[in-house]
Amino acid sequence: MQKLFDHTVSTVALVLASLPEFVIGVILVIGLASVFLHLLPAVSFLAPGVSPWDLPNQLVLPVTTLVLVIFPYIFRMTRGSVIETLESDYVEMAHLKGAAPTRALLSHAVPNALAPIIQVVGLTLIYLAGGIVVVEYVFNYPGLGRELVDAIANRDIPVIQFIVLILTAFYIVANILTDALTLAVSPRRRNPRSS
Amino acid sequence: MRTSKTGGANEGAKLRRKFEAWGLIRRALRTTRGRVGAVLVALVLIVCIIGPFIAPHSPTAFVTTPYGPPSSVALLGGDNLGRDVLSRVLCGGWLLLLSALAATLLGVAAGSAAGLTAAYSGGRVDGLIMRCVDVLLAFPALVLALLLVSVAGPELWLVVVAVALAHAPQVARVIRASALDIAERDFVHATELLGERPRRVVSREILPSLTSPLMVEAGLRLTYSIMIIAGLSFLGFGLQPPSPNWGAMINENRNGLGVGPGTNNWGVMAPVFLIAVLTVGVNTLTDTVARVSLGIQRSSDSQPVADPDLVLVTGGPA
Numbered sequence: 137m138q139k140l141f142d143h144t145v146s147t148v149a150l151v152l153a154s155l156p157e158f159v160i161g162v163i164l165v166i167g168l169a170s171v172f173l174h175l176l177p178a179v180s181f182l183a184p185g186v187s188p189w190d191l192p193n194q195l196v197l198p199v200t201t202l203v204l205v206i207f208p209y210i211f212r213m214t215r216g217s218v219i220e221t222l223e224s225d226y227v228e229m230a231h232l233k234g235a236a237p238t239r240a241l242l243s244h245a246v247p248n249a250l251a252p253i254i255q256v257v258g259l260t261l262i263y264l265a266g267g268i269v270v271v272e273y274v275f276n277y278p279g280l281g282r283e284l285v286d287a288i289a290n291r292d293i294p295v296i297q298f299i300v301l302i303l304t305a306f307y308i309v310a311n312i313l314t315d316a317l318t319l320a321v322s323p324r325r326r327n328p329r330s331s
Numbered sequence: 332m333r334t335s336k337t338g339g340a341n342e343g344a345k346l347r348r349k350f351e352a353w354g355l356i357r358r359a360l361r362t363t364r365g366r367v368g369a370v371l372v373a374l375v376l377i378v379c380i381i382g383p384f385i386a387p388h389s390p391t392a393f394v395t396t397p398y399g400p401p402s403s404v405a406l407l408g409g410d411n412l413g414r415d416v417l418s419r420v421l422c423g424g425w426l427l428l429l430s431a432l433a434a435t436l437l438g439v440a441a442g443s444a445a446g447l448t449a450a451y452s453g454g455r456v457d458g459l460i461m462r463c464v465d466v467l468l469a470f471p472a473l474v475l476a477l478l479l480v481s482v483a484g485p486e487l488w489l490v491v492v493a494v495a496l497a498h499a500p501q502v503a504r505v506i507r508a509s510a511l512d513i514a515e516r517d518f519v520h521a522t523e524l525l526g527e528r529p530r531r532v533v534s535r536e537i538l539p540s541l542t543s544p545l546m547v548e549a550g551l552r553l554t555y556s557i558m559i560i561a562g563l564s565f566l567g568f569g570l571q572p573p574s575p576n577w578g579a580m581i582n583e584n585r586n587g588l589g590v591g592p593g594t595n596n597w598g599v600m601a602p603v604f605l606i607a608v609l610t611v612g613v614n615t616l617t618d619t620v621a622r623v624s625l626g627i628q629r630s631s632d633s634q635p636v637a638d639p640d641l642v643l644v645t646g647g648p649a
Contacts, residue, residue: 150611150614150615150618151611153614154554154607154610154611154613154614154615155607155610155611156557156558156561156562156606156610157558157562158561158562158565158578158581159561159603159606159607159610162581162585162599162603163603163607165585165588166588166596166599166600166603170588170596171588171596171600178588266474267474269474269477269566270562270565270566273565273566281474284474285477285481285566288477288478288481288482289481
């Protein structure tokens, strides 16, 4: 049963990791917004000055696409990292001293497995900030990446500089945050003697 | 089996036999997953190669009404200008596949050359090459390609070079890490003591032992190449209209998606389906090869192979 679950989710993750972003987006549009069902708007109409939160149904498809795009990376990293810690001596020790399997997993294995997961989440955040031009283009969403590409195409230097500045600031903040969070959550790093 | 004069050379030969490219693929094809991947890739390959010869119309001829429904003239209906969707789908694949292959070959060749040089030279050369790699890695692949293409114009060869340039630093890192380990082996030291020139040591001793990381890397890069080049065509860079191209077809025809009865959705659905089958096939095959070589490594502990999970993660989204 567990093996079947692992196999199924791993296969889904492999397929999702293989599909280009715009293919995932267009498949969602075909399935939910145009050909088969008409549940959600296929493109976004955001007038200048309108907050994205005012029209939440326009956010559903772009957000779902991005969730499907980043899911396999976080899934694979989490799976690999947890498997690695589950095979470690201290988790075996926890099992041997009679800890319940859930407790061994949650309070012994997971804290030590969190560090690489947080790193991947940090990388994903950086990617989401500037690298989703294609998804923005599919849903006609006025995002930063699209603005940057348009500005490059139009040789609009001040806009390019401004967006690059924003993205750089975001990269730095995201990097510092992930590093700080990694230090805070991993038990091994909390003790200065063992680096 | 064969015996050779020195134990070191024997070790090298053994490594090579075990990780021979065809052997790895054959092992991968013995698993269900590998077979599924191979069938998917073969399907798209057939469409790409024989497609242009069996296309019923010219891909740029107007044969039906815009978004015309499927008929006996146009089996999959018409696209946004009334051209035959089937013919455009059949003719629009081989250039995407060819440019993705070229970009992958170029990127893997440049990257592994840089990585091998860095690993074998060490010292200052190593530092210099790897710092350049770090600088290139700071750009997201798609943004780098977009930057080059939008500054210098949408030429296909430029797209290929841009994608290759985006791949090279990542390949260099992986190959350097694997080569560092091999360079310390006895059989490499033995050939060095025999007085071989460094270039020959790298190309004859180290490179053949890196088959499996190279293959996994090439497969992964091929998947990303297809993704990025199709994505660029979707954005309107790459091949220019009216020449047929799966990525561009999706963009051209998606305005007609589900606009009521009598419209034709095949113009989007067929290329989406083919791109999906192609990338899923290539990636599945790569994943299987990575798992197979990891399995061999675990049983014999003879060669550095990256963990498939981690390999696919470090590539990152686009």
